[in-house]
Amino acid sequence: MGGRLRMALVAALVAGTPAGPGVGVAEAAAPNPPTLPAMSAATLGERYAANQRAIAEAAGLARDTGHTARADHLARMADPARSFLAFDGRAGRVRAVEVIGDLAGADRIAIVVPGSDSDLDHFDTRGNKPYSTPAGGARALYDEIRAQEPNARVAVIAWLGYSPPRTISLDVLTTGRADDGARELRRFVAGLYAVAPAAGVSLLCHSYGSVVCGRAVSRIDVADLAVFGSPGLGVDERDDLGTGARVWAGRGGSDWIDLVPNVRIPFFDTTVGFGADPTGGGFGAREFAAGGGGHSDYLRPGGPALHNLALIARGRATEVTHA
Template identity: 50%
Template sequence: MEPTAARRADTGDGTTADRRRAPRGLRSLLALLVTAAVVLPLSAAARPQIPAPAPAVLPPLSAATLDAAYAANRANAEQASRMAAAHGDRHRAAADRALAGRSRQLLAFDGRGAGRTTEVFGDLAHADHVAVLVPGSDTGLDTYGRFRATATALHHQLAKQAGESTRTAVVAWLGYETPGTVSSTVLTTGRADEAAPRLDRFLRQLRTLTGRDAHVSLVCHSYGSVVCARAAALGSPMADLALLGSPGTGADSAAALRTTARVWAARGGDDWIAGVPHAKADLFGTTVGFGTDPVSPAFGARVFAAGDGGHSDYFAPGSVSLANLARIVLGRTSEVTHA
């Protein structure tokens, strides 16, 4: 990477001016941004919109209304499945139909566009420890299965490590429109800025539902860590914030998040995100990149061991990272192994 020290540049009128050059890797990302900004909107416009009903009207969320909310959202997902099938989109119809299954506990569902949903695993109203998972790029209803797999893996690990006397629950929060991995939006905080207030509202609602004694942890993967950092800066109530495979948060340090939560970070040994330049640059008034690497000493997070896995392996059964995540969610911080 090239240095970012100021260089003297000829202005063409006989004077000189300071010019700061972005690192070469970041300039490559800027080139990708420009290309994506032109190409991807055209491809997105060509894709037909999948019809779906408006989200179900729900009563105020409480322990007494949870079952009614689950039922209403399942019914809405079933209606969305029928509409997608009539539209000829069998893949979306199948995804919606799976979410409408009788055992699914949906706190929220919106089948429009890429789609959003919030699913609960376990007895949320009576849980002592709750993990809220926030996904990264390319996550929508069409790809929800892989995000759900991470939630079920953590739920099973919590049950294994918690013991019978400790009640746990996991919430898969797909409450925002995630950016595409190859897109202009994945390089900026725009989607995260839109999502953070929604996540903040949900966490405050969750606190009301579970009670102030419940230990709530926010577990955030990839671009989802940008969303979570933005929510933390809003003062969202949580005990722990875990950043997995993060490209950066947009903040220079954990202290800059101004959260009372313990801030954790991890990166697998084979995670490609390590090669992403951890820098920020201004492009036509838009900040591109996310700044300080969350696993670096400069950021100041509690860095925990994640093994040798890749970008999608943090929730792999039997992995070091999954065991450590369960310890964090259970509040057993002294048992967490460090990198």
């Protein structure tokens, strides 16, 4: 068992990343986040403007302290055409929550929850796969939904609302960061219903983000939960999630996440591993076709995974193709 456990730990360390190991850079100085009004349809403009100013200020501070790459990333995020519900650039407290589409007018809202190594420096870009980032993936999803249904009243949210673990870390093997993220996600979804009370909400959760969603979903009202590239949801079967949502799971044919043993091993006051494979036949999720792509390819434009995730986000369950 000792050798098997070591193999599991090493495999999990490798498999948590959406695009490769260790991508962080030294943290730059950042201002305190703005004081924001409670979320409602009437306060969205005020929140967007306050966060735009905060991001621009953070970009200036980063440039002044020699963090040129961070400054460039933040300058792109500070574009007044973009809409952020939340922003905090401080080390250890990083948050960025962007809305694509008309949130107040939406009848469906999709929240994209990213996995490990997601941060401000890779919120929009990561090599030649912008769709593997929180905002890039959310934009790809929004564009796919509008291509399928041009008049769709939909909003997609890139939710970097927690501090994902680094791939090369012990945190990526346990639920600690996921528990923190789940608390934030529950609070965030409650706020969304103050903005669009009649909207149906879907959670689309990648890699370690699926662990966050698995910890949160029993206490929030969502129509659909879709996980992809998931190491497990921390439970043995779908019914253990405690949700009435439709639960979907997909895995690309070249995704290395299948190297991670689906185990849960007690380790001092925590647990290593995340339990059963949600794409397994005995788990009870609805499996959707995800194509032959790798761990960072689920939201690639033109791919079957993105096509099906857009259908799930719109609640068009009968049109989803299955693996």
